[in-house]
Amino acid sequence: MNNTPADGERVPSQSRPPYAVNCFIFDFDGTLIHSEQAYAAAFSYSIRLHTGLELDRNELRGFWNVTPREVLVRYSEVLVEEMIATFEEHYYANHHNLLAPYDGIPELLQSLASMGARLGLVSMKPRRAGERELDITGLRPLLNSVVWGDDVPRPKPEPDGVLKVIEELGADRRSTVVIGDSAFDMMMGRAAGAITAAALWGGSSREALISQQPDLALESPSEVLEGRHLFVVSSSSQR
Numbered sequence: 753m754n755n756t757p758a759d760g761e762r763v764p765s766q767s768r769p770p771y772a773v774n775c776f777i778f779d780f781d782g783t784l785i786h787s788e789q790a791y792a793a794a795f796s797y798s799i800r801l802h803t804g805l806e807l808d809r810n811e812l813r814g815f816w817n818v819t820p821r822e823v824l825v826r827y828s829e830v831l832v833e834e835m836i837a838t839f840e841e842h843y844y845a846n847h848h849n850l851l852a853p854y855d856g857i858p859e860l861l862q863s864l865a866s867m868g869a870r871l872g873l874v875s876m877k878p879r880r881a882g883e884r885e886l887d888i889t890g891l892r893p894l895l896n897s898v899v900w901g902d903d904v905p906r907p908k909p910e911p912d913g914v915l916k917v918i919e920e921l922g923a924d925r926r927s928t929v930v931i932g933d934s935a936f937d938m939m940m941g942r943a944a945g946a947i948t949a950a951a952l953w954g955g956s957s958r959e960a961l962i963s964q965q966p967d968l969a970l971e972s973p974s975e976v977l978e979g980r981h982l983f984v985v986s987s988s989s990q991r
Contacts, residue, residue: 770983771947771967775923776864776976777914779932780875780882782954784857785889788812790850794843795820798835799827819876819901844881848888854953856973861894863977867984870921874913874930874940876901897921908936911944918944929982931970938964949981 781787792812799805805827824835861871871894875882879900886892897920904912918925930941933954938961941948949968950961962969968981976982 770979770981771927771929772985773927773929773947773982774868774985775870775872775918775921775928777872777874777917777928777930777941777946779930779934779937779951780873780877780885782933782956783931783937783951784853784873784891785885786852786854786955787847787850787885788955790843790847793846793850794839795823797842798824798839801838802831802835803827847881847885851885851888853889853891854973858890858894860973860976861891864984865894869984870897870923871895872897872899872917872921874899874908874917876907876936878902908934909939909943911940914940914944914946918946927985929968931976933961935960935964938966941966949976 778784781791792809795812796807799807820836820839821832824839825832828835864871873895877885877900879902882898882900886895886898897917899913899916901907904910904916906912914928914930915925917923918928925945928944929947929949930937930944931949931951932938932941933951933956938948938950947968948964948966949970950964950966952958952961952969953972970976970981
C-alpha cells in the first residue's frame with residue numbers, strides 16, 4: 753500500500769513531544785487483523801446470489817467499517833433480510849480461513865504488555881463473531897478488556913466502548929490512546945477525551961482518516977513503539 757501523502761494532504765503534526773500513555777485501545781478489523789478478504793468474500797457472495805451483481809474490488813473497500821445491514825441495503829431494500837442471512841452464513845463458514853493479524857501486531861501487543869501498559873479493544877463487530885476471531889488469530893491472551901458492538905447501548909462513533917474499557921482497566925482517558933483505521937474510531941476516541949491515532953497500515957482510506965485530524969498518524973505497528981510519538985508509562989508507576 754502506498755502511504756505517501758498526496759499533494760495538499762494535511763497530515764497531523766508529529767513535531768510535538770511524545771504523549772505519555774499507559775492504556776492502548778485498538779480497533780479490531782483493519783487495525784489488529786486483516787479481515788478484508790473475509791468480508792469481501794461474504795458480501796460478494798450474498799449480493800451476487802440475490803441481485804446478480806458482480807462487485808469490483810474498489811467498491812468493496814471500506815465495507816468492514818460499517819454494519820452489514822448498512823452495506824447490503826444499498827443493493828436491495830426489499831431483499832436485505834435475506835441478504836444479511838446469506839452474508840452471515842458465508843462469513844461464519846469461511847472467516848477462519850481468511851483472517852490473520854497484521855505483521856507485527858502480536859509482537860506489538862506483547863511488547864506493550866511487558867512495559868506495563870493496559871490493552872483494550874473496541875469493535876463494532878458482534879460478540880458472536882469477535883470472540884471466535886480472537887481465538888482464531890491468537891490475540892485473546894494479549895488483551896485485558898474487550899468491548900464488542902453489542903456490548904454497549906451506543907456503538908461507534910459514540911464513546912461508550914472506550915469509556916467502558918477505561919473504566920474496566922482503571923485507566924485515565926488523558927493517558928489513553930485510541931488506535932483505529934476508520935473515521936468512526938477517531939470520532940469515538942475524541943468524544944471520550946482520549947488521544948487519537950490513525951492506523952494507516954490498514955485497508956481503509958488514508959484521506960478519510962486524515963480528514964478527521966487525529967492527534968497522530970502511524971504508518972505501521974512498529975511506529976507505536978518507536979518513542980517519537982508515544983511513550984509508555986507503566987500503570988504501576990502512576991499509582
